[in-house]
Amino acid sequence: MKRFSTNPMTTPKYDWWQGKRFNDNVPESSQENTRPIGYHLQVILFELEIIKQDFEKRSSELGKRIEQ
Template sequence: MANAWNQTCRMKGLAVGPMTTFEYSEWWVKRINDNIPGPNSENGQSIEEHLRVVPTELEIIKQDFERRNAELEKKIEQMEEEKMNLRLDMDV
């Protein structure tokens, strides 16, 4: 009976513990994950280009606002100059 008990304990240890052979262990260490795509030679982007941050919608709106604001400021300056020229013409 003691012999059967020892054998049962050994079987449980094998069932619970890792049952790997030396060859399997070597294969496991050398395995290659085929799910990860390798570098694509067709796409010639540098890492910097690939990792470039795309501006958010808010940043794009802000840039557009600043550009339009600068254009309006130039128009205001032109209109003020025209106004001054008209005043000078009326005074003459």
């Protein structure tokens, strides 16, 4: 991030405050709600399996209707 050039007459306390002000506006990721990628992949595979089973069920029902 670009930083304003400070006036040589500014105090170290002001420079610290200005840096803190800029850094407080930068969002940080919260580590408490993060999960490893393996967990997300397992969830996706589980959901994909449910969708696959639902598709096969509906497909067989449709096939039976066509045969009648």
